[in-house]
Amino acid sequence: MRRLHDSLTGVRSAQCMQLIRTRAVQYVRMSTDMQENSIAIQAEAIAVFAARAGLNIVRSYEDFGRSGLKAAGRAGLQQLIADVRSGSADFGTILIYDVSRWGRFQDTDESAYYEYICRSHGVSVEYCAEQFCNDGSLSASILKTLKRVMAGEFSRELSVKVFAGQAKIVSLGCHRGSVAGYGLRRCLIDGVTGQRTTLRDGQRKRLSTDRVVLVPGPTDELRVISDIYRSFVQNKMSLSAIARQLNNQSVKNSSGRAWSDVAIREILTNEKYIGSAQFNKTSRKLGGPSVKNSRSMWIEAIGAYEMVVPIDLFQRAQQQLAFNARAYTDNELLDSLTALWCVTGRLTASTIDADDIAPCVNAYKEHFGGLGAAYDRIGYRPAFRSGQSTHFRFAVMSQLVARLRSLGCSVNWTSGSSHICVNEELVIAFIVVSARPSCGKNQWQLRRSAPLKPDITVLARLSDGDLGPKDYFLIPSLFLIGKTWLTVSARRLKRASHFRSSTLDPLIALCIQDRIGGANAARA
Template sequence: MVTRNSNGKTNGTALVPAVGYIRMSTDQQQDSPARQRQDIEALAERAGYRIIRWYEDHGLTGTESSKRKEFLKLLADAKARTFSAVLLSEQSRMSREDIFDAMQHWKLLRDAGVKIVTCQRGELDFSNLGGVITAIVDQYGAREESIKLAERIVSGKRLAVLNGKRQGGAIYGYDRELRDESGRVMCRVSFRKKFRKPDNWTSRLVPSEDREAVDAVRLMFSAIASGRSAGSVARELNRRGVPTMLGKRFSATTVGQIVANTTYAGDIKIGRRRRGKFRSLFDEGLIVTENVHKPLVSRELFAKAQRSLEGRRFVARVSQPGRFLLSGILYLAGNGRRLSGYSFHTGRRSGPHRLYGLASRYYSEFPDEADRPTFRADVIERGVLNKLRSFLGEERNKRSLCAEIIRRKKKLQTDVAAIERRLSAIREKIERGTMNLALANREDVPGVSRLLQGWRDEESRLKAQVQQARGEGPPSAEALEIIASLDKLLEDLHQADREKLRFAIQQTVKRITLRREHRRHQAHRITLWDGAIELRDELGPNTILQLTDEDIPAPGRWWEVVNLLRAKGRVVFVDEVARALKVHKATASVFLTKATLSGKIRNLGHQKGWIAVDD
């Protein structure tokens, strides 16, 4: 039989199907894939193999097989037994892992009937002790070579940084000025372009010729230093159409990373975090070399921006059950998106802020939406609890709830009883069928077995129905007892068992919808909140409690003006408001304007004062 190999040459005997595996560690090994392929093809021709498929992992280390997709695919395909050998230029191409990790790959291939053949050693022979020892020694050597290489790289990088030579790729807002071995400037490369410099060349960062990018960097630092959030800065850059280094939109994370980078102050800092499997500059300690290149921002601005970033940094905390009472049932009106609870420290207050807002995934899904609604958790929770307390405090509602719960309990008991009767009948059939199976003739056994299996399936289905019916019952007596005693719980929410309270709310409330309304007059703007509480069907069909802006007042001292005018019950002038709130007349005038915007007070005219509006 005449066959043709991968090079198109004919042989007189059948060729053994094999696959070739190529791996190179870094982008600097541009000649490695071609060299490996050439060596493997020569091996196949010599040893009588026909290469049916190639697997290639480019720019990936051999010390972590879990990150090499093509290698994992090779191992998976080996189980199908469509090829008989894996051809490699050398053993280290397959793995530079620990001996025991490499042995797992060897065993998998051996069990699949796949040989490992290298240009360097030929076939790895695991059938005798000598072959096993040779493979282990070579694997140990490959591993040790990786460790020594890592040590040399770390040592070289450390020396380079101490000499003012920056390590790493392009930096947003900086171009690279490339010099040859004599120090002569050869070219200037933009941070947006990919360029592989010759090994004997050096590079130096210089402010980019892209003025838009340089201005964007300076805007980030000045805005963060003035107290703005990274998210708001990212949205402003996106509105201006400024792209990132990769031509994408800015995010809060990207802005935060740029502002935290000491490169923009003219310094090189390396060794802040561990990188590398064997050795890292982190082990050497933090290395800083100052004034290496021209900074884009002053040291004063950089330091101020770092303080602002640190003040706004989110603090990871141990999970506190019940910390957010309304998690899972709070939604935004209009688009129906669920609001999640989160907290953070600003560095300006002793305690954390607790807020409800949209999850971060919505920001990436809808990047063009400028509105980022947030609601103060303490205000929303207190308003909801007060509304529930008021609703459940009415005797008529209590009687209605009790009647509804009793009715649903009876219905539940009736439903469960009916299912359990059917379940009992099925079990009797299964018991009789099992006895009949033992006495049945051989030709009747398949039919009786199928009948029994059908009854057993029906038994499983009825069991699931019973469990589901019992699980969907009305709120427990414990939950209703907690809700009924909300007066005591509301006296001090910080001392209440919030986990127990959250459970009671989840058992009572089906959904809470919040709505925001912005009102503006010239330079003045206020926000009003309102919404609705939808109780669970078990507490009565279509029971909805309305939340007004009085129940969940938005933040702002103009509310103090509203309450003052309501308490006075007469016309009030700006001087009186200023004295009562202990503010200047100009500030009191602003509060009065905002309170008028809310519609809760009315301006009687020039120098005629203000009066509260009747509800």
């Protein structure tokens, strides 16, 4: 019986292998709809090949509108390779139109690599439109290598031709691309009649002889552009401040979204607003990294469009941008900080960033190592600083530890730590905050990142003059289960008034009791 079972098992395995060998999948790819080797043409040629070879196509892997320069972004190819590598592929052959369908890689070994992966997992590859049989012979290997080189060279030659055509169009004063930009519109000029038609977003020109130029857009958008230049050049507002002003006025950008400093900079620096058509400011050849080109490599047509911004105003904006980008001196930063202090009466990171003229907070951090150092240079003492928090916490904890030890308690505390362990069982954490939060949200955000989970968290609030603790909140851990961040608002503190104490005497009274475990055992 065992011999019969093994014989039947072998027969079934042979039948399964024979079935898999007759099952095939196809991989098709095209870059654009205008390619000669479209998906339909490829699929038709593959179907004819499969019928002649007695293969049954069970699945299709497809990449529509995907360049062959890279494998990245080609979901069809990546899924095909993943299925082959899994070792459980239910097919024995991959049908491909020609060698270039793997890709027009600039490294010819990459195309060979994908074919090698398939063969090494027992899956053969057949090229349906090639004039050679992919049987592993010397002639087939030579022809495949030649085809891979030709595929890569085709991309290089096509890249040169496309660049030359685009450069010629721009040099004639025409616009390339689908986006006009805020305050501008694309205008189609018929190559035969010269008739002009305004194109909406997403519309394309119909004929290759047609040309597209940029024209001024709606009056309200032109007014916004004028306001942007006036705010920046005359009022000396920062890019972020201008963006906030437009967003507060519910003005949307060209894509219907909120404004940002990047969008404002684009309007202030793009020379299409003074009528210049430009191309090749950056380049990205054959799927490589983007490279910023020098001005000598740009393709320009000055005066190609109607200006929407006067040239003198545009140049003043460039001078202001260059002035803003310069390195601030220490005296300039400190003078600006002092002036802001005089106007607002207090200094915080939010007030500095909210000012339209003052340098940003990062400028002070880069020059002085932090806002605290800059405050010291001008003699400003904020109501509460993190360094003072550490100082007060150390003082309070030192006094508490000394008092507990004098009362006979065992206290484990490492100087600098925010936790103490009393009688080897009660863990207490200390947090010091100002009487009023400085974040402007009427709440404190406290991070409890220590690995030792406290049984009680002591929240010590400093008095307004920072002369000492104003009060304490003794918060049990059951209110903080599973939380890393502790948000304490003024409203919550008011509700937790029964946890409030003007001194630490209730905490000390708890600590000097007998060990909690022993007390519980005695009560039991």
